[in-house]
Amino acid sequence: MPGRQVEIRTFKQSAAGYAKSEIPDLQHDDSDLTGRGEAITARSAAAPSGSIAPTPRDVYEGETLKGPGEFQVMAIERTLSIIKPDITRRNLTGEVNARLEKAGLRVVAQKRLRLSRHQAEMFYAVHKARPFYSDLCTFMSSGPVVVQVLEAEKAVVLNREVMGATDPANAAPGTIRREFAESIEANSVHGSDSEENAAIEIAFFFSEIEIVG
Secondary structure, three states: OOEEOOOOOEEOOOOOOOOHHHOOOOOOOOHHHHOOOOOOOEOOOOOOOOOOOOOHHHHEOOEEEEEOOEEEEOOEEEEEEEEOHHHHHOOOHHHHHHHHHHOOOEEEEEEEEOOOHHHHHHHOHHHOOOOOHHHHHHHHOOOOEEEEEEEEOOHHHHHHHHHOOOOHHHOOOOOHHHHHOOOOOOOOEEEOOOHHHHHHHHHHHOOHHHOOO
16 A cells, blocks of 8 residues: 555644533544544543643654644655665665654564565566666665565655665765765665555565564
């Protein structure tokens, strides 16, 4: 799936306020909040000391406080990340993941493996007509890689910002490719370029049971 898209709904507290049991729909029909029947985990609605309004974290997992008495359910995406052979060869996997996590991306699935030539060709089949295809497949099957699913709000865009431009010479300072890449081919990391492709790429490596949010 492209991402756990959750429709945003806002609940505003009236001037008089709501008692805990009076907050409309917050403790009852959870499927209404998403418009897709996707359940949101309900949690304790106990109000903080001195207040009759429950805090966002006490009502739903994943929402943020927009203002007094307002709650917003945020959309979470998943994207595929591959730490390439030039990074695993230099034992820099931890350095790369530290940067991803510092940026707010959560690793919710991960495995270290070595792609066969055939597997690399299958994964990069979309580039088969491109002149770099053969060399790319050779490089990606030259050593171990770490494939992982990252989760965050706008995960696809966020991951690509942290990675930097494909050509490390053009990557922004502080990005993974600017700091660690050896060349435009050995450029350290792969990241999905859209939600649609993220769903396809994640399914290439992981079953749903292996992804633990």
